Amino acid sequence: MEPFELTLTEAAAALRRGELSATELTRSVRERGDAVEPHLNAFVTRTHERAAAAAELADAEFAAGRHRGPLHGVPYGLKDLFDVAGLPTTASSQVRAGHVAAADSVMVSRLHAAGAVLVGKTHTHEFAYGLTTPQTRNAIDQSRVAGGSSGGSAVAVAAGAATFALGTDTGGSIRVPAALNGLVGLKPTYGLLPRTGVTSLSWSLDHIGPLTRTVPDAALVLAALTGPDQGDPASLLPAGPGTGLPHAKDARDAMGTNDADATDAADGAGLRGLRLGVPTSYFFDRVHPEVETAVRRAIERLRALGATVVELPMPMDRHVRAIHWGLVAPEATAYHEQTLRTDAAAYGPDLRVLLEAGALVTAADYLRAQRARTLLRQAWTRIYQQVDVVVAPTVPITAAAVGQEYVEWPDGSAESVADAYVRLSAPANVVGMPALTVPVGRDTAGLPIGMQLMAAPLADATALRVGRVYEAAHGTPVQPAALVG
Numbered sequence: 001m002e003p004f005e006l007t008l009t010e011a012a013a014a015l016r017r018g019e020l021s022a023t024e025l026t027r028s029v030r031e032r033g034d035a036v037e038p039h040l041n042a043f044v045t046r047t048h049e050r051a052a053a054a055a056e057l058a059d060a061e062f063a064a065g066r067h068r069g070p071l072h073g074v075p076y077g078l079k080d081l082f083d084v085a086g087l088p089t090t091a092s093s094q095v096r097a098g099h100v101a102a103a104d105s106v107m108v109s110r111l112h113a114a115g116a117v118l119v120g121k122t123h124t125h126e127f128a129y130g131l132t133t134p135q136t137r138n139a140i141d142q143s144r145v146a147g148g149s150s151g152g153s154a155v156a157v158a159a160g161a162a163t164f165a166l167g168t169d170t171g172g173s174i175r176v177p178a179a180l181n182g183l184v185g186l187k188p189t190y191g192l193l194p195r196t197g198v199t200s201l202s203w204s205l206d207h208i209g210p211l212t213r214t215v216p217d218a219a220l221v222l223a224a225l226t227g228p229d230q231g232d233p234a235s236l237l238p239a240g241p242g243t244g245l246p247h248a249k250d251a252r253d254a255m256g257t258n259d260a261d262a263t264d265a266a267d268g269a270g271l272r273g274l275r276l277g278v279p280t281s282y283f284f285d286r287v288h289p290e291v292e293t294a295v296r297r298a299i300e301r302l303r304a305l306g307a308t309v310v311e312l313p314m315p316m317d318r319h320v321r322a323i324h325w326g327l328v329a330p331e332a333t334a335y336h337e338q339t340l341r342t343d344a345a346a347y348g349p350d351l352r353v354l355l356e357a358g359a360l361v362t363a364a365d366y367l368r369a370q371r372a373r374t375l376l377r378q379a380w381t382r383i384y385q386q387v388d389v390v391v392a393p394t395v396p397i398t399a400a401a402v403g404q405e406y407v408e409w410p411d412g413s414a415e416s417v418a419d420a421y422v423r424l425s426a427p428a429n430v431v432g433m434p435a436l437t438v439p440v441g442r443d444t445a446g447l448p449i450g451m452q453l454m455a456a457p458l459a460d461a462t463a464l465r466v467g468r469v470y471e472a473a474h475g476t477p478v479q480p481a482a483l484v485g
Contacts, residue, residue, distance in 0.1 A: 105197025172425025179450025
């Protein structure tokens with residue numbers, strides 16, 4: 001096995017034991033990136049010199065007996081919305097031509113403190129306002145879309161050009177590309193990871209989270225980066241014992257072995273006592289049969305692992321998309337208001353139309369969306385009095401062909417690809433609850449299928465537990481070496 005094929009958990013353990021150096025790991029990941037980047041175009045900027053220096057520093061610290069944690073010496077990719085001092089933050093847009101960040105974002109500061117090695121900044125749909133990342137190709141099938149808007153981050157990890165990556169999620173932008181590329185993607189509780197220094201799409205819906213190859217990998221990243229920040233008004237209290245959120249001890253424990261999870265999975269005790277909510281409406285409406293079959297099979301496997309399955313209808317399902325649009329459209333337009341006046345021609349035509357449409361949403365409509373969001377949150381609070389986790393498909397279709405604009409459903413209706421991808425992801429953003437996607441199989445074309453695990457706000461650990469136990473029993477991490485010929 002080449003070093004770039006290691007999961008984060010495997011790489012961190014090998015580094016700590018001295019079986020692998022950060023320089024060797026970073027070189028392997030860089031060379032993998034050299035091989036796949038011409039085919040996939042995952043990166044806006046690659047940071048070879050920076051990465052080499054950070055890896056050398058990590059090796060010197062390991063030699064001196066200093067270990068900063070599980071991310072120390074591990075190469076990562078960063079969606080090009082995060083500021084890194086001295087590097088451009090392009091948001092994959094001509095609007096940002098010539099922009100160079102003056103300071104690190106909070107997440108980059110924490111990654112630097114954790115000793116992680118930045119190998120590059122990854123493509124996004126322009127200003128994260130889209131679900132396909134058109135300039136990047138799917139890591140499994142280059143004739144398919146990568147998903148978005150964190151498409152570059154997903155493809156870099158799936159192809160082995162980064163061991164893990166960070167993305168943002170406003171309506172599925174972590175979970176969608178993760179699902180389409182066969183990865184694990186986590187959108188944490190709103191405010192758990194601070195967004196200071198990150199280009200915004202919609203301030204009340206934006207989340208930061210990891211894209212990884214396994215659930216324990218995602219837990220390691222979350223634990224290392226969780227914490228409050230005065231610069232983000234949505235930032236939550238610190239994680240720690242008694243909060244139900246990941247913290248440093250969880251990260252250290254996850255560094256060891258998954259034997260306990262494997263034992264739980266084997267004897268059926270792993271999810272005993274956990275109540276699993278299966279929607280009878282919305283989440284299985286207009287879903288491709290192969291996607292539905294794979295997810296329902298995974299649900300039965302979770303039942304076999306000890307979970308109790310409870311069927312229940314979804315609240316206010318007819319209003320979810322309207323609420324989401326009523327929030328994201330005016331908030332995005334407000335963020336871009338000045339630039340639209342001074343440099344509108346620099347925006348891509350699809351984004352410019354969306355931003356101009358957002359200007360047509362009235363203040364009264366925005367307030368109605370906020371009020372409806374409150375009602376939806378209250379309804380989901382009642383759901384989590386009945387169940388611990390809601391399970392559903394992450395996306396209704398697998399990766400669409402490049403250039404495909406619409407999905408035709410058996411009932412005769414047509415839906416844009418972007419609308420199809422956001423439809424099942426948006427509820428978790430509106431409510432602010434954690435949502436984890438895990439791969440649960442492939443369709444007949446060999447394209448990955450994702451299952452979404454949604455838990456109550458601040459119950460991130462519960463979603464991770466379900467995903468971890470399922471993965472220990474039935475998961476197969478992506479093997480980057482097989483992705484690109």
